[in-house]
Amino acid sequence: MATTRSAEKADRLRELGADTVIVTGTGTDLARAVLTATDDQGADVVLDHVAGGTFAACLPATALDGHVVNIGRLAGPASTIDLDALSFRHLTVHGVSFGFSRDWETVPVLEALRADVLPAVDRGEITSVVDTVFSVDQYHDAADRLRSGNAVGKVVLTFA
Numbered sequence: 001m002a003t004t005r006s007a008e009k010a011d012r013l014r015e016l017g018a019d020t021v022i023v024t025g026t027g028t029d030l031a032r033a034v035l036t037a038t039d040d041q042g043a044d045v046v047l048d049h050v051a052g053g054t055f056a057a058c059l060p061a062t063a064l065d066g067h068v069v070n071i072g073r074l075a076g077p078a079s080t081i082d083l084d085a086l087s088f089r090h091l092t093v094h095g096v097s098f099g100f101s102r103d104w105e106t107v108p109v110l111e112a113l114r115a116d117v118l119p120a121v122d123r124g125e126i127t128s129v130v131d132t133v134f135s136v137d138q139y140h141d142a143a144d145r146l147r148s149g150n151a152v153g154k155v156v157l158t159f160a
Helices: 007-015 030-037 052-061 083-087 103-122 136-148
Strands: 002-004 021-023 043-048 062-070 092-095 130-135 154-158
Touching (some): 002 007, 021 030, 030 052, 043 052, 052 083, 130 136, 136 154
Parallel strands (some): 002 021, 130 154
């Protein structure tokens, strides 16, 4: 399952393998849509790249004993949540900041990548989705592309 704030991205997400795509930019109630798609069970793991009000909406969309991982903060760093949605569902919330990881956390991740992920990449089982490639001197354009909300996949900077 995948979510997007833009209907234009829904088909691309399906092409990439999402069996269900929920478009939230149209006023769709995220929690209700996820619960409907999962027969009222909710998602076992939610990866939240948006934060703000979206983070709060993720909690009631998560299954009992599920996990919510906040990765990004596109909508800002603050969120007001319903503590009942957190507590009654027995959720675990994880915060991740890849730019400020601690060594003792990063090393096991890198070791797992080497052992499990890199061979899968080599076999073609995992591929990157690249939206746009910019040279490093076009970093302003790359940042604008990220801020636009239109990127699907990674925005890449190359160094000559």
